[in-house]
Amino acid sequence: MILGYTQGKRVNNGIGKGGNRRKKQKGQRAFWIEWIILPILLLLTQAGLQYFFFWWLMVLPYLIYGLLTDKREGTRSFWLPFVCSFLLWGAYGFYLSYQNDHILTNKLAMLFLKSEHPYLFLALGPILAGLLTGMAGYTGHLFKKLL
Amino acid sequence: MRLLTRQKYIFFVTFSLLMALLIFLNSNFFNLPPLGTLLDPFHGLLQQAEDTHHPSTSPHLQLPQLQDSATVLFDAQRHPHILAQNDHDAYFLQGYLSARDRLWQMDIQTRAAAGRISEILGPSTLEFDRKQRRKGIANAARKSLPLVMADSNSASMLQAYTDGVNAFISSLSYKDYPVEFKLLNYHPENWSVYKSLLMLKYMADDLSGYSNDLPNTNARKTLGIDRYRQLYPDFPIYSPVIVSNENAHYWHFNLKDIDLHFPIQMTPTDFHNEGSDELVPYNYQLKNQFSPLSISAASTPNPEAPNGSNNWAVGPSKTTDSSVILCGDPHLHLSLPSLWYEVQLNIKGASFTGASLPGLPGIIIGFNDSIAWSLTNSERDVRDWYHIEFKDATQGEYKLQGKWTKTQFAFDTISIKGKPIYIDTILQTAFGRVFYDRSFREEGVPNNMAIRWMGEQASNEVGALYLLNRAQDYADFQEALQQYQCPAQNFLFAARRGDIGIQQQGKFQLLKQDEGEFIQEADTSSLVQIYIPFNENPHLFNPACGYVMSANQQPTDIFYPYFYSGDFHNYRALRIDEVLKSKARFNLAEMMQLQNDAYNLWFGDLKNVCRKAFHNEDVFKHQLLRKGHEAFLGKFFNTWNQQNTLDNPYTALAKLWYEALVKSVYDDELKKDQQIIDYPKKDVVLRLNLLDSNFALIDNINTKKKENLRELLISSLDIALEKYDANANAKNWSSYRQTKIAHIAKLDAFGINIQAAGELNSVNALGADFGASWRMIVKLSKNTIEAYGTYPGGASGNPGSAYYCNQVKEWEQGKYHALQHWNLHNRKDALFIQTFSK
Numbered sequence: 001m002i003l004g005y006t007q008g009k010r011v012n013n014g015i016g017k018g019g020n021r022r023k024k025q026k027g028q029r030a031f032w033i034e035w036i037i038l039p040i041l042l043l044l045t046q047a048g049l050q051y052f053f054f055w056w057l058m059v060l061p062y063l064i065y066g067l068l069t070d071k072r073e074g075t076r077s078f079w080l081p082f083v084c085s086f087l088l089w090g091a092y093g094f095y096l097s098y099q100n101d102h103i104l105t106n107k108l109a110m111l112f113l114k115s116e117h118p119y120l121f122l123a124l125g126p127i128l129a130g131l132l133t134g135m136a137g138y139t140g141h142l143f144k145k146l147l
Numbered sequence: 148m149r150l151l152t153r154q155k156y157i158f159f160v161t162f163s164l165l166m167a168l169l170i171f172l173n174s175n176f177f178n179l180p181p182l183g184t185l186l187d188p189f190h191g192l193l194q195q196a197e198d199t200h201h202p203s204t205s206p207h208l209q210l211p212q213l214q215d216s217a218t219v220l221f222d223a224q225r226h227p228h229i230l231a232q233n234d235h236d237a238y239f240l241q242g243y244l245s246a247r248d249r250l251w252q253m254d255i256q257t258r259a260a261a262g263r264i265s266e267i268l269g270p271s272t273l274e275f276d277r278k279q280r281r282k283g284i285a286n287a288a289r290k291s292l293p294l295v296m297a298d299s300n301s302a303s304m305l306q307a308y309t310d311g312v313n314a315f316i317s318s319l320s321y322k323d324y325p326v327e328f329k330l331l332n333y334h335p336e337n338w339s340v341y342k343s344l345l346m347l348k349y350m351a352d353d354l355s356g357y358s359n360d361l362p363n364t365n366a367r368k369t370l371g372i373d374r375y376r377q378l379y380p381d382f383p384i385y386s387p388v389i390v391s392n393e394n395a396h397y398w399h400f401n402l403k404d405i406d407l408h409f410p411i412q413m414t415p416t417d418f419h420n421e422g423s424d425e426l427v428p429y430n431y432q433l434k435n436q437f438s439p440l441s442i443s444a445a446s447t448p449n450p451e452a453p454n455g456s457n458n459w460a461v462g463p464s465k466t467t468d469s470s471v472i473l474c475g476d477p478h479l480h481l482s483l484p485s486l487w488y489e490v491q492l493n494i495k496g497a498s499f500t501g502a503s504l505p506g507l508p509g510i511i512i513g514f515n516d517s518i519a520w521s522l523t524n525s526e527r528d529v530r531d532w533y534h535i536e537f538k539d540a541t542q543g544e545y546k547l548q549g550k551w552t553k554t555q556f557a558f559d560t561i562s563i564k565g566k567p568i569y570i571d572t573i574l575q576t577a578f579g580r581v582f583y584d585r586s587f588r589e590e591g592v593p594n595n596m597a598i599r600w601m602g603e604q605a606s607n608e609v610g611a612l613y614l615l616n617r618a619q620d621y622a623d624f625q626e627a628l629q630q631y632q633c634p635a636q637n638f639l640f641a642a643r644r645g646d647i648g649i650q651q652q653g654k655f656q657l658l659k660q661d662e663g664e665f666i667q668e669a670d671t672s673s674l675v676q677i678y679i680p681f682n683e684n685p686h687l688f689n690p691a692c693g694y695v696m697s698a699n700q701q702p703t704d705i706f707y708p709y710f711y712s713g714d715f716h717n718y719r720a721l722r723i724d725e726v727l728k729s730k731a732r733f734n735l736a737e738m739m740q741l742q743n744d745a746y747n748l749w750f751g752d753l754k755n756v757c758r759k760a761f762h763n764e765d766v767f768k769h770q771l772l773r774k775g776h777e778a779f780l781g782k783f784f785n786t787w788n789q790q791n792t793l794d795n796p797y798t799a800l801a802k803l804w805y806e807a808l809v810k811s812v813y814d815d816e817l818k819k820d821q822q823i824i825d826y827p828k829k830d831v832v833l834r835l836n837l838l839d840s841n842f843a844l845i846d847n848i849n850t851k852k853k854e855n856l857r858e859l860l861i862s863s864l865d866i867a868l869e870k871y872d873a874n875a876n877a878k879n880w881s882s883y884r885q886t887k888i889a890h891i892a893k894l895d896a897f898g899i900n901i902q903a904a905g906e907l908n909s910v911n912a913l914g915a916d917f918g919a920s921w922r923m924i925v926k927l928s929k930n931t932i933e934a935y936g937t938y939p940g941g942a943s944g945n946p947g948s949a950y951y952c953n954q955v956k957e958w959e960q961g962k963y964h965a966l967q968h969w970n971l972h973n974r975k976d977a978l979f980i981q982t983f984s985k
Contacts, residue, residue, distance in 0.1 A: 100949075142162075
């Protein structure tokens with residue numbers, strides 16, 4: 001365990017020795033998958049699940065993600081889902097509000113937060129979604145550690 | 148092993164926390180809406196952020212219930228112009244589009260009418276629901292249903308409308324619900340003909356569901372009949388009535404000599420409050436606020452109840468180009484979404500345009516290709532109170548014509564969100580249900596009072612609307628009104644061929660002198676109800692003066708043979724009459740100006756009172772220039788043009804002065820026992836009472852000294868100045884009045900503050916939450932119809948739409964938009980077009 005962790009670190013930092021070259025290449029491929037393909041897949045799954053079914057189903061893909069990530073990546077299992085769903089809710093919410101000239105969000109910010117700043121209201125949803133999916137990812141991660 | 152246990156522990160904590168959060172955010176604990184659902188951009192509130200720049204509906208819709216294809220053109224304000232091939236499709240689409248724009252409003256208003264608000268809001272609105280049910284609004288709608296369905300016109304019109312609303316509702320999923328449904332966390336219910344009738348009876352309650360019986364009874368008891376008539380005269384002689392004797396000389400009355408064989412017990416009883424010994428302080432406000440959720444707590448007595456609808460028409464002899472101009476501005480409690488929904492129905496070329504009520508098919512106020520019409524409230528008292536004497540505490544028997552008669556018990560079940568069902572026991576007597584009893588009380592109102600309201604009778608006003616929309620001349624117009632019963636309105640008429648007319652239409656009981664003006668004893672009152680024939684209601688056609696008008700004033704002078712009482716207001720009528728008499732001929736712009744007239748007529752009367760009291764004109768240069776305020780008061784008296792403009796510094800002082808004056812004159816007599824008594828009307832105070840040098844109420848009965856009017860004028864001005872200086876807003880009338888159009892659910896963020904001219908007694912009557920709910924001017928001539936309108940709101944009921952309150956600016960400034968009268972070949976200005984096929 002300890003050894004593997006050190007090796008992994010080395011690979012990621014690009015300072016691995018010759019003996020680890022094979023692992024390093026693997027790690028680079030994993031980088032694209034980990035940081036581009038997987039988030040997009042997660043985003044799409046989340047969007048699909050909550051568009052066609054219920055909003056709370058969005059935690060599912062991130063639970064699974066948490067289960068599938070490396071046991072050592074506890075922090076990532078929280079932050080990656082957080083960022084993904086923050087972006088999804090944030091971007092879609094912003095788009096909806098933007099094409100509306102923020103008429104509704106101005107009123108909702110006043111209603112919910114007694115504030116004149118629509119972006120404060122717009123931030124609520126993404127933060128909430130981020131927290132929930134982050135927790136889901138982390139829960140998955142914890143479960144994997146238990147196994 | 149220990150590590151594993153700790154990990155297990157952390158896992159279970161995180162997992163449970165996640166689950167708990169998900170459950171919490173998806174349900175409504177602590178009366179909070181499900182926050183997760185609301186914030187979810189895919190289904191939540193943001194889905195109602197309507198695209199401001201593109202129409203959010205598809206250009207073509209298929210609705211299998213349609214009988215033919217139809218086209219809907221949307222004008223620059225996004226009001227629909229429905230071009231249909233038959234009645235069914237027109238009303239079907241009116242229902243569909245009204246629901247698309249105003250579904251929540253329709254839902255909440257009919258719920259409020261039926262007393263079903265607690266179903267969605269919980270126990271806090273139970274008393275409101277009980278009150279609505281005791282008024283009999285739902286019962287009235289239920290009773291009218293068979294009558295309405297028996298008339299093929301109203302039945303098919305209402306059924307098509309209902310199907311249209313339901314076609315829209317069935318197309319909805321949670322994501323499409325109006326924001327209010329999401330915030331209050333409930334689902335739209337299917338529409339029905341019954342619900343449309345609820346809407347109608349809701350309006351009837353708003354416009355005729357009040358009564359001054361209790362304040363009148365108290366006042367008469369306190370003052371004695373002679374003094375009572377001094378303060379509350381039957382026929383104020385200075386008032387321009389709607390139909391005067393000289394105009395209506397052709398009139399015949401068939402029932403005027405009828406002998407009403409029943410005694411009227413006119414001695415006010417000493418009411419005893421069964422079940423309670425305490426003396427209740429006064430606060431009597433039965434007049435319903437239109438916003439259903441404003442279940443107002445105790446409010447301070449208002450010297451003036453808001454009131455303000457006007458309508459007038461000038462005939463060819465009174466216009467510069469010999470056309471006919473009809474003007475109408477019904478005033479109501481203002482709310483958002485707007486009460487009115489502007490719409491045009493074009494059925495195979497026959498067109499009706501104007502203001503409709505979401506929830507009702509057809510046009511309420513508007514014009515067709517031949518005539519135009521508008522309404523003001525008649526203000527006649529059609530809700531009467533009877534004091535019931537029960538034999539004992541079981542309330543099983545009550546006294547009716549000297550005999551003990553069995554009380555009927557009815558049970559009304561009210562569902563309450565989150566609580567068990569509430570069962571309200573209702574006592575039924577021959578005079579109606581007992582409104583106030585042991586279990587339902589209002590401060591200052593005696594117990595065991597039964598209510599009889601004209602609006603509770605079965606009626607078919609929708610059938611009348613159907614015919615009215617299609618009327619081509621005065622005969623059609625009168626024919627259409629035959630079945631119109633309640634709320635009684637002054638129906639104004641103008642025709643393209645040059646006719647003008649007005650008819651006060653409603654069902655009125657034939658009353659003995661003073662009957663219905665006071666609380667009556669059930670025991671000695673007669674159950675017989677005879678009604679005034681409709682053709683003997685006040686009406687007027689093409690009078691010699693060239694104009695007809697109404698502004699909630701006294702409908703007739705003393706020649707009218709039948710007794711009636713009501714809550715009449717005269718200042719606006721006086722002003723409109725004055726202006727219409729002032730010139731030989733008028734044009735459209737002058738009529739628009741009159742509709743927005745903010746002239747303060749009563750301040751001139753107040754100055755007259757001062758002149759008379761001080762016997763000279765110099766009073767405004769000496770006696771009334773109070774120390775420290777000489778310069779300001781100099782301008783107030785001598786240079787102010789009496790216009791209640793929005794930023795003038797004088798109106799607030801005039802109002803404060805009048806209020807202080809009225810209190811100092813009348814409070815010692817009227818308010819001594821903390822009873823509910825209304826002050827006399829402003830015009831009575833300023834044109835009769837205070838001009839009468841022998842008026843006895845001037846003296847304060849609580850002091851040994853004998854006061855005179857001069858002293859009261861000066862002391863009340865001092866009080867007013869003190870209040871004026873203490874109020875930072877007083878220098879700006881609009882800031883002082885603080886008019887706000889509130890959202891129906893009183894969600895502050897969805898309301899809007901108003902900056903506009905006008906005062907409650909000016910033609911442009913504007914109060915804190917009350918004003919012109921619709922302004923319309925129609926110019927009819929042989930060749931063209933030109934129409935203009937505006938209302939404080941917008942086509943959409945969605946707070947997230949650019950069309951939610953887009954007309955408010957225009958309305959504030961007294962401007963109008965053209966009411967388009969479109970057909971298929973003339974539609975060049977359409978914002979977008981939507982076609983419908985079956």
